[in-house]
Amino acid sequence: MTGAKELLREKDHVFLDFDGPVCDVFARFPAREVADRLKRLVEPDLPAEVRASADPFDVLRFAASCGPNAAYVVERQLGRLEGEAVAQVSPAPGVVEVLREWSAQGFTVTIVSNNSVDAVRSFLGLHELAEDVRRISARTTSDPARLKPHPALLDAAVKALGTSPRQCVMVGDSAADVLAARAAGVASVALATTPAKRRTLAALDPDALVVALADLRLAP
Incomplete structure (x- = not known):
């Protein structure tokens, strides 16, 4: 794997889950x-x-199969x-500082998420993070x-920025992020905050792996 900071320095655009x-x-x-509310x-x-799943997206996928x-x-x-x-939630530890540093250093940050665009936009506005995020592809x-692991959301972000996949890097904490990045031709940094995630994500051979978002801070 490439060093995460070295990889980031080679890019212009950060896609963040x-x-x-x-x-x-x-x-x-x-x-x-x-999920239980959606099942009804x-x-x-x-x-x-x-019926047994705790994942709302499993219910959405089933609903799509119904028409x-x-x-x-x-x-x-x-x-x-x-x-x-x-x-009801607060920003993850360290994310505010990382976003502000990336913005100050000239990176274009795009949130790329399977969550709804309205929910993402609402959260960013509530916590005064919108100025540090150029786009939302959700x-x-x-x-x-x-949705991820399909590359459509990443492809849309690349197109909206008028750039090429090789100038972008996807930072995410799930297998879907790594797989979507690979399918889109975008480099991937896996964020693995637990031993189980480190095993799972390392097995997918991302371009880099970090254990905390703060590991992607570039300022001395």
Whole structure:
């Protein structure tokens, strides 16, 4: 793997995942509760694995398999619940300082997230981070097939910036981030804050791996 700081210095644009690196979206409004609320919109036909899941996106994927109307209803409600969730949480440790440093050093920061664009925008505004984030490339439709690990959100960010993938780096804490970056031709930095994540993400061979977002600060 390349050194994370050396990799960052080679790039102009940083793509940053939202849930995890910027804030723990469902820290106060548990993901299981959100998933359970969404399940009520598509009952009684839930498969056993979806019924047991605590992941709201599993419910969205199932809804999409039922047709566009079901997907639309579930995605709209998911967006509302994400908005409630992010209103209750604070920025992740160190993210404010990192974003401000990146901005001061001339990097263009884009939030690239499977969460709704409205929830991301609301959180950034609430915590006065919008000035440090140039763009948001996040969920705007009810089609889960276009979310990470699909590269569509990264491709859209590259296009909006008028740049090329080789000038960008994706920083995220999930396998979906690493896989989406690879599919988009973008370098990846895996943020692995626990031993389990380090094992999982290292196995995907990201371009670099760090254990804390602060490891990507470049100022002396």
